Amino acid sequence: MSYSDKTYSFFENVYEVVRLIPKGRVTSYGAIAKYIGSGGSSRMVGWAMNAAHGQRPKVPAQRVVNRVGLLTGRHHFETPETMQHLLEKEGITVVNHQVQNFKKVIWDPSVELL
């Protein structure tokens, strides 16, 4: 592990929050970044998820979408359809790679988990 303790915490922080997302709910990168305290570093959340592959316990990255509810990270899964399939399996309706009723299924850690 060449990562600094601070950086390591950042990644672990993201993973932990993502794992806390209830089934049938989704959150946005910005919401996670804000909860961690990185501010507008929503891109860092994406980087963390990029390293989430192979993490145990499994990180439900399919529950993390952008602020529009669009499955922008679907292409990073085993297959582009895996993300949508998992979300639909959890009861989330996804049309055209976009989460329907996004306003209902949104789960903001800085609000719900506060």
Next chain:
DNA sequence: CGATTGACGTACG
């Protein structure tokens, strides 16, 4: 060590 990229978000025109 400097420049570019990246699973985003907000601001501005």
Next chain:
DNA sequence: TCGTACGCCAATC
């Protein structure tokens, strides 16, 4: 209302 520009911070080239 829609399209474009810029900012965040870390990792990679």
